[in-house]
Amino acid sequence: MSRAEALQAPAAPDAAAGPGRPNPLWTFGLLRSELVTTVRRWRTLALLGVLAAVPVLVGIAVKIETRGGSTAGPSGGDGPAFIAQITNNGLFLVFTALAATLPFFLPMAVGVIAGDAIAGEAGAGTLRYLLVAPAGRTRLLLTKYTTVMAFCVLATLVVAVSALIVGALLFPLGDLTTISGTRISFAEGLGRALLIALVVAASLVGIAALGLFVSTLTNSGIAAMATTVGLLITVQILDQIPQLHALQPYFFSHYWLSFADLMRDPVYWDDLVRNLGLQALYAAVFGSAAWARFTTKDISA
Amino acid sequence: MAPYESDEATGAGQDEDLHSGRRKAARYVVPVAVVGVAAATIGLVPALADSGSPDLPKISAQQLIEKIAKSDVQQLSGTVKVSTDLGLPDLGGLESSLASGAAQGGDGSSADPTSKLTELVSGTHTLRVATDGPDRQKLSLLESGAEYSLIHDGKNVWGYDSKSNEVFHGTAADSGKKHRAEPPATPKGFADEALKSVDDTTSVTVDGTAQVAGRDAYKLLIKPKQSGTTVGAISIAVDAKTGMPLKFTLTPKSGGAAVLDAGFTQVSFAKPAGSTFDFTPPKGAKVTEEKKDESRAPEHAPKSGEDFAQGLEGANVLGKGWTSIATFDTGAKGGLPSGSEGGAFGGFLGSLGDHVSGKFGKGTVFSTRLVNALITDDGKVYAGAVTKDTLVKAANEGK
Numbered sequence: 001m002s003r004a005e006a007l008q009a010p011a012a013p014d015a016a017a018g019p020g021r022p023n024p025l026w027t028f029g030l031l032r033s034e035l036v037t038t039v040r041r042w043r044t045l046a047l048l049g050v051l052a053a054v055p056v057l058v059g060i061a062v063k064i065e066t067r068g069g070s071t072a073g074p075s076g077g078d079g080p081a082f083i084a085q086i087t088n089n090g091l092f093l094v095f096t097a098l099a100a101t102l103p104f105f106l107p108m109a110v111g112v113i114a115g116d117a118i119a120g121e122a123g124a125g126t127l128r129y130l131l132v133a134p135a136g137r138t139r140l141l142l143t144k145y146t147t148v149m150a151f152c153v154l155a156t157l158v159v160a161v162s163a164l165i166v167g168a169l170l171f172p173l174g175d176l177t178t179i180s181g182t183r184i185s186f187a188e189g190l191g192r193a194l195l196i197a198l199v200v201a202a203s204l205v206g207i208a209a210l211g212l213f214v215s216t217l218t219n220s221g222i223a224a225m226a227t228t229v230g231l232l233i234t235v236q237i238l239d240q241i242p243q244l245h246a247l248q249p250y251f252f253s254h255y256w257l258s259f260a261d262l263m264r265d266p267v268y269w270d271d272l273v274r275n276l277g278l279q280a281l282y283a284a285v286f287g288s289a290a291w292a293r294f295t296t297k298d299i300s301a
Numbered sequence: 302m303a304p305y306e307s308d309e310a311t312g313a314g315q316d317e318d319l320h321s322g323r324r325k326a327a328r329y330v331v332p333v334a335v336v337g338v339a340a341a342t343i344g345l346v347p348a349l350a351d352s353g354s355p356d357l358p359k360i361s362a363q364q365l366i367e368k369i370a371k372s373d374v375q376q377l378s379g380t381v382k383v384s385t386d387l388g389l390p391d392l393g394g395l396e397s398s399l400a401s402g403a404a405q406g407g408d409g410s411s412a413d414p415t416s417k418l419t420e421l422v423s424g425t426h427t428l429r430v431a432t433d434g435p436d437r438q439k440l441s442l443l444e445s446g447a448e449y450s451l452i453h454d455g456k457n458v459w460g461y462d463s464k465s466n467e468v469f470h471g472t473a474a475d476s477g478k479k480h481r482a483e484p485p486a487t488p489k490g491f492a493d494e495a496l497k498s499v500d501d502t503t504s505v506t507v508d509g510t511a512q513v514a515g516r517d518a519y520k521l522l523i524k525p526k527q528s529g530t531t532v533g534a535i536s537i538a539v540d541a542k543t544g545m546p547l548k549f550t551l552t553p554k555s556g557g558a559a560v561l562d563a564g565f566t567q568v569s570f571a572k573p574a575g576s577t578f579d580f581t582p583p584k585g586a587k588v589t590e591e592k593k594d595e596s597r598a599p600e601h602a603p604k605s606g607e608d609f610a611q612g613l614e615g616a617n618v619l620g621k622g623w624t625s626i627a628t629f630d631t632g633a634k635g636g637l638p639s640g641s642e643g644g645a646f647g648g649f650l651g652s653l654g655d656h657v658s659g660k661f662g663k664g665t666v667f668s669t670r671l672v673n674a675l676i677t678d679d680g681k682v683y684a685g686a687v688t689k690d691t692l693v694k695a696a697n698e699g700k
Contacts, residue, residue, distance in 0.1 A: 081446025084466035088585040099446060177583035179463035180429075180441055181450040182576055260446035265577075268380075268429075268443060270566075284335045292328035 027143070030135060034147045038113065044151070047109040048158050054105060055097035055163035062086050062093075063170050081260050082179075089176045090167025091186070094193045095263065097163035098156070098200050102256050103236065106155055110204045111228035113151045114211025117144040118294065120221035128299050137295045145212055145287065152204040160197040178265040192262055199259045203275060206252035206282030207232060213290040216297065249274070252282050354510040355517040357541050362505045365521050365539060366496060372544030378431040378577075379514065379568035381487055385423055386558050387669040413469050413589065414451050414460045427566075430487055431573040439577055454578040458591075461580065468582040471591035488563050492537045492546035495523060502527050502622030513538045513547040514565040525623035529691040530554065531671055532623055543570060553670045560671045619683075619695050626685035626695045655689070661696040 038044055058080075066087045081099040085092040118141075121127040130140060167173070176189045184192070211228040218224050235251050238244055248254050255275035261268040360368075420426070420442070429441040442449040447464035453473060460469035499505055508522035518538040525532050531554050538548035548564030582588050619626045654665035657675070664677035666689050674684035675692045683696050 081464075084464065085583070088466070088583055172584075174584075177463075179446075179448040181448075181452060181459070181461040181463070181580050183579070183581065257446055264441075264443070264448060266574075268427075270380075281335075281339050285332050285339070288335055289329070289332035292331055296325035296328055 027139065030133075030139070031143050031146055034143050035150060038147050038151060039154075043116075044113065047112060048155060051101060051105055051109060051155055051159050052162040054101050055093055055159060055166050058083075058097055058100060059086070059093050059163070059166040059170050081257065082263075085177070086167070087171060089189075090169075090171035090173050091164070091176055091189050091193060093167035093171065094160050094163040095196060095260070097159050098196060099257060099260065101159050102200055102203065102259075103253070104232075106152075106159070106200070107204060107207045107232050107253070108229055109155050110148065110152055110208050111211050111232055112225050114148045114208045115215050115224035115226075115228040116221045117148060117212055118215040118290075119218050119224035120215075122219040122299070123221045131299060138291060141212075141216075141291055141294050145208070145290075148208045148212060149201075149205060152208055153198075153201040156197050156201040156204070160193065164193070179260070179263050180265040182265040184265070196259050196262050199262065199272065199276075202279055203256050203259070204279075206279040206286075209283040209286035209290070210252070213286040213293065216290045216294040219300075250278070252278060254278070355512060355541075357510045357517055357519060360507060360519060362507050362521065365507055365519055366499070366505065368544035369492065369496065369521075369537075369539055369546060374432070374543050374545045374570060375434050376432060376572045377545070377568065377570055378573040379429070379565045381428040381430060381563060382425065382566050383421060383428060383561075383563040384425040384559070385421065385561050387423065387560060387671055414458075428487075431577050433573055433575075433578065437578040439573075450580075452578055452580045454580065457580075459580045459582075461582075461586075466583065466586045468586045468588040469591070470582075470588055488537070488546045488549040488565065491549040491551075491561070491563055492539075495535050495537065495549070495551075499523065500622060508536065510541075511538050511548075513540075514568045516547065516568065517541045518547050527623050529687050530623040531673065531686050531688055538564070551671070555670065557670070619698075620685075624685070624687050624691060626683050626687060626692065628681060628683045628695075630681050657689070657693055659693050659697050661693075664696070666692065 062083065080096050082092045082095040086096055118127065121130060131137065135143075173186060175183055175185055177183055207228070210231065211224070214227045214231075215221075215224040218227075232253070235253055239248055239251050239254055255271050255278060258271035258275045261270075261272055427443040429439075429443065431439045436453070436455050438453045440451045444464065447462075449463070450459070450461045452459040452461070456473050458471040458473055460471075461467075462469075502525060504524045504526055506522045506524075508520040511518050511520050518540050521537040521539055523535040523537070533552040533554040533556070536548075536550045536552075537546050539545070540547050547568065549561070550559045550564075551561040552559050617628050619628055654667045654676075657664055657666050661681075662677055662679060664675050667674045667676070668689065672684060672686055673689055673692050674682060675689075675696055676682050677696065681696075683692050685692065685695075687695075
């Protein structure tokens with residue numbers, strides 16, 4: 001219904017200056033300009049640079065630690081998941097890097113971009129100009145959310161590709177052993193790595209929607225970013241408190257590390273499905289809340 | 302509907318303002334409705350899922366027990382959820398460091414099955430089992446981001462801990478007894494142990510039907526007739542078609558949550574993929590061979606919930622049925638096992654128990670929700686799924 005209204009709204013006679021009825025190509029134009037603006041920002045590039053550096057650090061650290069032939073990590077097996085297998089197969093660096101960045105680095109980057117989406121425009125005084133164009137608020141919001149989700153995929157792929165390059169340079173590649181002890185070919189391993197990257201990107205959809213909602217509440221981009229990242233930290237801490245176990249299945253971060261279940265053979269789907277369902281729920285709740293807020297608020301800046 | 306998306310410049314009348322205000326508020330109904338629908342789904346779907354008891358032909362308890370005995374499931378794969386709540390004090394990190402300490406004391410491999418399966422004693426765990434005939438079994442313990450697999454393929458028994466990338470290798474010939482054909486943590490393993498104890502001290506009834514892992518099942522209820530035991534009841538859900546136990550629940554007499562609850566959440570009687578049982582140690586993994594000459598003392602064996610029925614090996618058993626008490630002499634003066642952990646640890650243990658005295662002298666009782674143990678100051682141990690008073694009485698009579 002909202003889409004239909006957005007289409008009808010500019011059809012009013014006063015929209016004569018713009019195209020009579022915005023066609024889908026126009027929407028793509030808006031999305032493209034949003035994407036280009038987001039990716040070209042120094043802030044975005046710095047975030048992606050930090051993300052790309054994590055696998056490099058992990059890879060070099062493991063390489064140095066295992067130079068004498070010792071195994072990686074303490075013998076008890078602490079540290080990020082999969083870290084013990086990196087020396088045998090560089091592909092495991094992809095999984096380790098994602099496991100290391102998913103709890104904090106990745107969602108923080110997404111929180112910054114999502115928090116900035118609306119509030120940043122409002123703070124810079126450019127939001128009203130965006131709305132002067134016959135785009136409609138719903139469409140602008142959808143474009144912003146699509147941009148944030150594209151950033152989720154981009155950020156995850158930056159981590160994965162950087163890890164794959166570092167892993168290939170420092171460690172041998174080849175057939176790999178799943179954590180269930182069965183063997184799969186390198187090609188299938190790569191396929192699973194891509195699937196894991198997509199699942200990790202999808203895991204960030206929830207916090208992206210949350211960040212977008214926060215962003216519609218305020219006119220200060222910094223406030224929205226800080227709130228989103230603060231919420232992330234709070235939820236991550238609450239997820240560690242055993243007394244709150246009844247609530248924890250509803251925290252957006254609770255099933256994040258379930259992507260490791262894709263490395264089991266056969267794949268254990270239960271937690272993966274729960275994770276994706278939870279992210280979809282967060283996207284629906286906070287996406288519609290953001291829509292309700294953004295389409296009704298007074299735009300003064 | 303009036304255009305309100307980009308109509309800020311349009312002058313609106315008073316009435317329209319009122320209307321749009323109401324309409325603005327109405328938009329917040331959407332997220333609230335989404336939350337409502339989600340909450341209703343979360344609340345209702347599990348309720349609908351175990352949609353009561355399926356209609357199955359009547360069966361007597363005796364027939365059901367025979368059905369279990371006759372059950373000959375050769376091929377199976379499934380997921381088992383095991384929850385144990387012995388009511389042990391939550392020692393957190395200490396507990397795991399003790400467990401790993403015990404493992405290090407063994408042979409230092411975290412892939413050693415005996416140390417790994419000890420983890421099942423507390424908390425909730427998800428296991429995967431796959432069986433293809435008597436020669437090929439696999440039991441996997443699912444951990445966060447890691448997995449421990451115990452694979453029996455013909456002559457070889459492999460343990461693989463993906464977290465530390467360590468491998469344990471044994472041969473089935475000399476370890477056949479320990480790595481039993483059927484993994485002990487499945488509902489079938491528990492049910493077999495429980496049915497061993499069925500005698501005249503026990504009442505066995507069929508308690509309706511249930512749905513377990515999407516299959517129709519009979520419920521077998523086992524209740525001790527004797528007083529003095531801490532076991533309240535044992536409920537076993539038996540698959541109506543194959544006679545395979547699908548769920549095992551042990552509730553204590555004191556009420557509350559089940560002490561042991563092991564059940565399939567998903568089960569299939571199709572032949573598992575052959576590659577499931579293939580294992581070659583990954584490159585660079587540390588492989589520990591089972592030591593042949595080592596007399597693996599039973600105290601290293603997993604003391605899982607099955608102990609309640611069979612008692613400790615090499616121990617004398619007092620009484621019979623559900624109130625049987627295992628007793629053995631540690632030979633250690635001072636009451637508490639003064640093992641490698643040292644005196645400080647012994648003192649710590651002592652503070653956890655209740656001090657009792659009687660004709661037998663003085664001792665300390667350690668209580669869990671199921672098993673109570675009395676360690677006397679002259680080094681004798683009495684343990685069983687019985688109440689504290691029964692334990693003290695037995696110790697007095699034993700003197």
